[in-house]
Amino acid sequence: MIGQEIIQGTAPSIEEEASVSFISSILSNSAPADLTEVEIDPSGLPAPEPVMKWVGGKGKLVSTLTSLAPREYGAYFEPFLGGGAFFFSLRPSISSIGDLNADLINLYSEIRRDPYAVRIAADLLCSSHEGDSYYYRIREIWNSSRELLSPVVRAATMIYLNRACFNGLWRENKRGRMNSPVGRRPDGSTRPMCPPLASLASVSVALRGAAISCADFEAVVAPAKPGDLVYFDPPFIAKTKTSSFKSYGAGGFTDDDQARLAACARELASRGVRVMASNADVPLARELYAGFRIHEVSCSYSISASGSSRGNRDEIVACAGWS
Numbered sequence: 428m429i430g431q432e433i434i435q436g437t438a439p440s441i442e443e444e445a446s447v448s449f450i451s452s453i454l455s456n457s458a459p460a461d462l463t464e465v466e467i468d469p470s471g472l473p474a475p476e477p478v479m480k481w482v483g484g485k486g487k488l489v490s491t492l493t494s495l496a497p498r499e500y501g502a503y504f505e506p507f508l509g510g511g512a513f514f515f516s517l518r519p520s521i522s523s524i525g526d527l528n529a530d531l532i533n534l535y536s537e538i539r540r541d542p543y544a545v546r547i548a549a550d551l552l553c554s555s556h557e558g559d560s561y562y563y564r565i566r567e568i569w570n571s572s573r574e575l576l577s578p579v580v581r582a583a584t585m586i587y588l589n590r591a592c593f594n595g596l597w598r599e600n601k602r603g604r605m606n607s608p609v610g611r612r613p614d615g616s617t618r619p620m621c622p623p624l625a626s627l628a629s630v631s632v633a634l635r636g637a638a639i640s641c642a643d644f645e646a647v648v649a650p651a652k653p654g655d656l657v658y659f660d661p662p663f664i665a666k667t668k669t670s671s672f673k674s675y676g677a678g679g680f681t682d683d684d685q686a687r688l689a690a691c692a693r694e695l696a697s698r699g700v701r702v703m704a705s706n707a708d709v710p711l712a713r714e715l716y717a718g719f720r721i722h723e724v725s726c727s728y729s730i731s732a733s734g735s736s737r738g739n740r741d742e743i744v745a746c747a748g749w750s
């Protein structure tokens with residue numbers, strides 16, 4: 428039963444145990460006694476969509492990215508997965524996806540393994556929501572003790588916080604603490620809607636052919652072969668000094684990382700891997716991706732040939748490795 432499995436690992440402090448027992452009590456109140464894996468019938472499921480609204484999410488750019496992608500490719504690699512908008516739209520049969528955010532990778536692994544169990548726990552957390560103080564209590568448990576939660580409860584808690592937070596937008600500060608304030612629906616209510624089981628089940632099916640890793644981008648794309656497609660959507664190069672913090676959590680993606688990424692993209696393309704790399708349209712990005720085909724993407728998310736002056740462009744997609 429979810430409530431009994433909630434604490435994992437060894438020797439939590441009394442305070443930590445007391446805090447996670449709040450989540451435990453919510454889940455053990457009404458969770459079914461027997462949570463076994465259910466067989467999913469993929470026919471009739473809706474198209475998969477991102478579970479998490481993520482900073483830098485590519486939801487509005489999916490059709491642009493699709494128009495830029497090669498028509499054919501072998502395996503698909505996306506090492507800065509985030510919310511995975513492009514991945515879920517492509518639904519590649521063989522893929523390798525990754526992100527450095529361990530909570531996000533746990534979420535995808537758990538949804539793939541057992542969307543039913545994740546849904547039940549997330550729904551209980553959402554339906555027990557009583558107002559702002561409930562949200563802030565769970566957010567504090569998340570920030571102080573989430574490593575004590577079992578993987579499925581950790582995944583469900585991430586969904587609850589994402590659905591209940593302001594604008595549904597997950598943000599972490601430099602110390603890796605989730606810091607989004609509580610959100611409000613148009614009717615003034617703060618109780619979040621849990622994603623339906625069918626949505627999580629379709630995400631689970633979409634993840635079936637994927638190798639999922641919590642790793643640096645270089646490790647994820649290392650096995651790519653000629654004819655495979657790699658899409659890089661890293662934290663962007665800052666347009667201004669004040670925008671350098673990207674809200675993806677602890678650490679950061681420095682200019683040295685950007686140079687390491689561009690060198691990796693160049694090496695992949697040189698051996699016939701098809702590469703697409705998004706970034707901010709700033710001089711450093713143009714310098715790092717010199718020699719790639721540069722597509723400018725406007726705020727309205729249409730594209731134009733490099734060098735023309737249509738629209739308000741602020742992103743580029745650099746492509747190489749195929750003609």
Ligand SMILES: C[S@@+](CC[C@H](N)C(=O)[O-])C[C@H]1O[C@@H](n2cnc3c(N)ncnc32)[C@H](O)[C@@H]1O
Pocket residue numbers: 481482483484485486506507508509510511512513525526527528642643644645660661662663675679680
């Ligand atoms: C711009 S977001 C990706 C957004 C995603 N394409 C979407 O549609 O939601 C960048 C992601 O890169 C991850 N990241 C940061 N540094 C990384 C690294 N060195 N290797 C792999 N992932 C990293 C962050 O955790 C974040 O999820």
